[in-house]
Amino acid sequence: MTTITLPAYAKLNLTLDILSKRNDGYHDLSMVMQSISLHDDVTVTLTEGNGIVCRCGMLPGDDSNLAVKAAGAFFTETGIPPRGLLIDIEKRIPIQAGMAGGSADAAAVLHALRALLAPELTTQKLEAIGAQIGSDVPYCVRGGTAFAEGRGEKLTTLKAAPRFRVVVCKPDFPLSTPALFKRSDTIEIVDRPDTEGMLIAIEEGDALGVSARVFNVFEAVLDAKERDVFTIKERLLSLGAAAAAMTGSGPTVFGLFIDESKAKSAFDTLKTGYAQTYLAEFV
Ligand code: C5P
Numbered sequence: 493m494t495t496i497t498l499p500a501y502a503k504l505n506l507t508l509d510i511l512s513k514r515n516d517g518y519h520d521l522s523m524v525m526q527s528i529s530l531h532d533d534v535t536v537t538l539t540e541g542n543g544i545v546c547r548c549g550m551l552p553g554d555d556s557n558l559a560v561k562a563a564g565a566f567f568t569e570t571g572i573p574p575r576g577l578l579i580d581i582e583k584r585i586p587i588q589a590g591m592a593g594g595s596a597d598a599a600a601v602l603h604a605l606r607a608l609l610a611p612e613l614t615t616q617k618l619e620a621i622g623a624q625i626g627s628d629v630p631y632c633v634r635g636g637t638a639f640a641e642g643r644g645e646k647l648t649t650l651k652a653a654p655r656f657r658v659v660v661c662k663p664d665f666p667l668s669t670p671a672l673f674k675r676s677d678t679i680e681i682v683d684r685p686d687t688e689g690m691l692i693a694i695e696e697g698d699a700l701g702v703s704a705r706v707f708n709v710f711e712a713v714l715d716a717k718e719r720d721v722f723t724i725k726e727r728l729l730s731l732g733a734a735a736a737a738m739t740g741s742g743p744t745v746f747g748l749f750i751d752e753s754k755a756k757s758a759f760d761t762l763k764t765g766y767a768q769t770y771l772a773e774f775v
Pocket residue numbers: 517518519520521625626627628642643644669670673
């Protein structure tokens with residue numbers, strides 16, 4: 493086998509809490525993460541040449557691309573002699589959206605290289621390699637429903653959360669992750685998610701308990717020019733979402749729906765105002 497195509501799933505934060513700022517500049521977090529069916533397709537092909545060629549639509553295919561970084565780290569960390577690679581990424585996950593699209597592509601490259609070159613590698617080893625690429629990459633290697641701590645790399649797999657339909661809607665402005673973390677350093681976080689309650693609700697398969705506890709502390713640091721986040725949240729709730737919140741460092745907002753037809757009509761409605769609106773489900 494010399495080529496493989498894998499899906500790279502987007503993630504949502506069902507909860508996101510910032511516990512403390514660390515001496516290394518990162519923050520200790522507590523997050524419940526969930527993969528959704530919105531995905532990129534990542535194809536990795538072994539080539540005769542040297543070096544890594546990455547084709548990723550409008551995005552740069554150089555070392556600034558997390559997928560390319562992941563391939564480099566794979567060879568360095570496993571000691572496997574570097575091979576020529578062609579990485580093709582068909583992007584669907586919006587970029588800089590809080591859905592870990594770049595990290596998901598990196599994780600898919602790690603899975604692909606394991607399948608092609610080193611099937612004996614453990615998932616734990618892949619996650620450790622992923623942690624060098626970015627804080628969300630270990631979770632993207634694992635996927636599903638998981639509890640993430642530390643800077644995001646300490647993972648506990650949870651029972652699969654109740655299967656919600658999801659409407660994902662990205663407003664048309666960027667939000668930088670480091671900038672939002674900096675803003676969070678300047679405020680006292682008063683309202684926090686009930687993470688313990690969320691973990692119990694997931695364990696018990698309690699869909700209403702899960703939706704009641706969806707919460708992201710980053711929403712407290714948004715300013716007036718980012719109020720579209722709250723507008724979208726309100727619209728999702730008025731269109732029948734059981735819960736709505738921003739994911740990660742945003743600006744994407746998601747709504748969780750129990751009823752498939754309500755999800756579809758909320759998608760149709762929001763799509764008219766926001767081009768980057770997607771209908772998905774938990775995976
Ligand atoms: O790990 P990653 O490169 O994805 O992180 C991007 C930036 O986000 C970091 O440089 C840091 O500013 C911030 N960050 C943080 N605490 C985390 C994760 C990310 O402060 N747990």
